Amino acid sequence: MKTIEDLDVAGKRVFVRADLNVPLDGSTITDDGRIRAVAPTIAKLVERGAKVVVASHLGRPKGEPDPQYSLAPAAVRLGEILGKDVAFATDTVGESAGAAVAALADGGVVLLENLRFNAGETSKDDAERAAFAEQLAALADLYVGDGFGAVHRKHASVFDLPALLPHAAGDLIATEVGVLKKLTDEVARPYVVVLGGAKVSDKLGVIDNLLKKADRILIGGGMAYTFLAAKGHEVGISLLQKDQIPTVLEYLAEAEKRGVEFVLPVDVLVSAEFPDLKTKAPANPTVVASDAIPADQEGLDIGPATRELYAAKLADAGTVFWNGPMGVFEHPDYANGTKAVAQALLDSDAFTVVGGGDSAAAVRILGFDENAFGHISTGGGASLEYLEGKTLPGLAALEG
Numbered sequence: 001m002k003t004i005e006d007l008d009v010a011g012k013r014v015f016v017r018a019d020l021n022v023p024l025d026g027s028t029i030t031d032d033g034r035i036r037a038v039a040p041t042i043a044k045l046v047e048r049g050a051k052v053v054v055a056s057h058l059g060r061p062k063g064e065p066d067p068q069y070s071l072a073p074a075a076v077r078l079g080e081i082l083g084k085d086v087a088f089a090t091d092t093v094g095e096s097a098g099a100a101v102a103a104l105a106d107g108g109v110v111l112l113e114n115l116r117f118n119a120g121e122t123s124k125d126d127a128e129r130a131a132f133a134e135q136l137a138a139l140a141d142l143y144v145g146d147g148f149g150a151v152h153r154k155h156a157s158v159f160d161l162p163a164l165l166p167h168a169a170g171d172l173i174a175t176e177v178g179v180l181k182k183l184t185d186e187v188a189r190p191y192v193v194v195l196g197g198a199k200v201s202d203k204l205g206v207i208d209n210l211l212k213k214a215d216r217i218l219i220g221g222g223m224a225y226t227f228l229a230a231k232g233h234e235v236g237i238s239l240l241q242k243d244q245i246p247t248v249l250e251y252l253a254e255a256e257k258r259g260v261e262f263v264l265p266v267d268v269l270v271s272a273e274f275p276d277l278k279t280k281a282p283a284n285p286t287v288v289a290s291d292a293i294p295a296d297q298e299g300l301d302i303g304p305a306t307r308e309l310y311a312a313k314l315a316d317a318g319t320v321f322w323n324g325p326m327g328v329f330e331h332p333d334y335a336n337g338t339k340a341v342a343q344a345l346l347d348s349d350a351f352t353v354v355g356g357g358d359s360a361a362a363v364r365i366l367g368f369d370e371n372a373f374g375h376i377s378t379g380g381g382a383s384l385e386y387l388e389g390k391t392l393p394g395l396a397a398l399e400g
């Protein structure tokens, strides 16, 4: 894979596919980690006299403009981080973008509006994606892929566009891939994997591959309830993917066969209601054993005994990969499980990798020093699919 050092960028229009998909509260960015992560690549290009055209997706708009997913706040924040003006185009390949790119001086930066305001970006139809990629290509001379969080997507700006322009990987992607390689080659043992979060089916796939590599797998967050249900326990109104139960049972059997320790919560915090994340009104959860969840309640965090258990299971780790919060950390009453795991990672001498947009945000929002972790990845799905051993379209496109 070429790096930006291999490109002659001075005076050239360089398209940087970034991942500025930051969490927003209205138009306020609640965690700017992804913007800070790609800023060094942009700063380097600026320094070398490139005209930098930055593009990203934000959220999941439906292929047309939707103000709640505007990247305008990201342009402001990127400007603050770079310490220079960042122009903002109110469209992606339209008049505003064309004019803003044409007006760029050497060393100037423009951020285009959300790529996903265009149906061609995420289209499953190759021709539709190619047509959008052609429009994007008209805005630039060179392509730098640095949106690690999107490399598992076969999207126009990630997969089709690099084929149309001389291209290289940005520094963020180079770093991310370097760390993930470390997790797939020689790992220091015990290798402990902690999985949680909400996207259960997205995350189950990785277990298949991790069963061949990890020594211990700890399960928390929403996915825990599918495992508890598979073991025959009542899970009330907790997140549950019934159709995944057969798969989960296979994993448990495979783990036993391979001698991989599979650890499920022994207790959980439950409530009859999902907490109010806006007012953060006290939720007053109850602690119950994980095999005694009342039928009318849902599990929203791991309980105190599980916190201790997981901390103990992490204490002697040589390597840790953690993806997915242990509970609904956005509410203080359900943040303790996630805090306990983060603290256990810091207390261990292991090489620690945190993956996942929300997990990374959680670590920072809960007040941990991100530099104390081995690596905080900007990509959740992307890092999981890499660890699953899949070919990632956005990385494959940069290889050629």
Ligand code: ADP
Binding pocket: 196, 197, 198, 199, 200, 220, 221, 222, 239, 299, 300, 301, 323, 324, 325, 326, 327, 328, 329, 330, 355, 356, 357, 358, 359, 360, 380, 381
């Ligand atoms: P990541 O972005 O780190 O990959 P996910 O997007 O999969 O993580 O999941 C993060 C979300 O999971 C958070 O918003 C959190 O509130 C939610 N979550 C965690 N535990 C539960 C639970 N028990 N029930 C419902 N949602 C949960």
Ligand code: MG
Binding pocket: 356, 357, 358, 380
């Ligand atoms: Mg997420």
